[in-house]
Amino acid sequence: MKPELEKILIEKYPKLLRDCYGDPRTTCMSFGIETDSGWFQLIDHLFSYLTNLMSTPLNIDYTKEYKEKHKGEKDYYEKHYTYKFKPPQIILDQIKSKWSLLTVYYHTDLEEDIPEDVWAVLDLDDYYKKLERYNQKIDFAIDYAEYLSSITCEVTGKPGKLYTKGWHVVLCDEEAIKKGYKVEEGSSEGIKVEEL
Numbered sequence: 001m002k003p004e005l006e007k008i009l010i011e012k013y014p015k016l017l018r019d020c021y022g023d024p025r026t027t028c029m030s031f032g033i034e035t036d037s038g039w040f041q042l043i044d045h046l047f048s049y050l051t052n053l054m055s056t057p058l059n060i061d062y063t064k065e066y067k068e069k070h071k072g073e074k075d076y077y078e079k080h081y082t083y084k085f086k087p088p089q090i091i092l093d094q095i096k097s098k099w100s101l102l103t104v105y106y107h108t109d110l111e112e113d114i115p116e117d118v119w120a121v122l123d124l125d126d127y128y129k130k131l132e133r134y135n136q137k138i139d140f141a142i143d144y145a146e147y148l149s150s151i152t153c154e155v156t157g158k159p160g161k162l163y164t165k166g167w168h169v170v171l172c173d174e175e176a177i178k179k180g181y182k183v184e185e186g187s188s189e190g191i192k193v194e195e196l
Helices: 003-012 037-054 064-070 076-080 124-149 173-178
Strands: 058-061 082-085 089-098 101-109 161-163 169-171
Touching: 003 037, 037 089, 037 101, 037 124, 058 124, 064 076, 101 124, 161 173, 169 173
Parallel strands: none
Antiparallel strands: 058 082, 089 101, 161 169
16 A cells, blocks of 8 residues: 555554554564555555444443342433443554455454453343454444455456456556556456455
């Protein structure tokens, strides 16, 4: 990716890209975003969604017993119905093009410790269910961005086709011709998982 575009992403999403250009002994982000510039907008949209996801608290239910105990209180719904929990931080471990697809590796890191007295009255099934759903949303967003990359030119960002002679690459017709491909060689269906 062009350095000026990568810089925009780093400044816009410092939490996601906190390891960008870090020590290569501890992160695969030490080489930055390893894609061509045509996917800039696609990556920007993905990062925007992930940032929004991280900033939306998870509402964890309290146990039935706890809710019953406080049911008649004036501030019941504000204080005793659900616990607002800051979701885990998403940290991107690597962003690259692999087999012509945008490939994003990440891990999550809990930044908020739940106080012991709150932990004792939380519905743990609901807690784990909400965390699982949170992780599913991350995975779905990344999967969708990967799909979009299979039909988006890596160089220009225009609609593209998959070319598989030599390196697997997604290119628009103009870029394909510049690189010596015949337009009819490209597949507009994108890459199929079973081909990998």
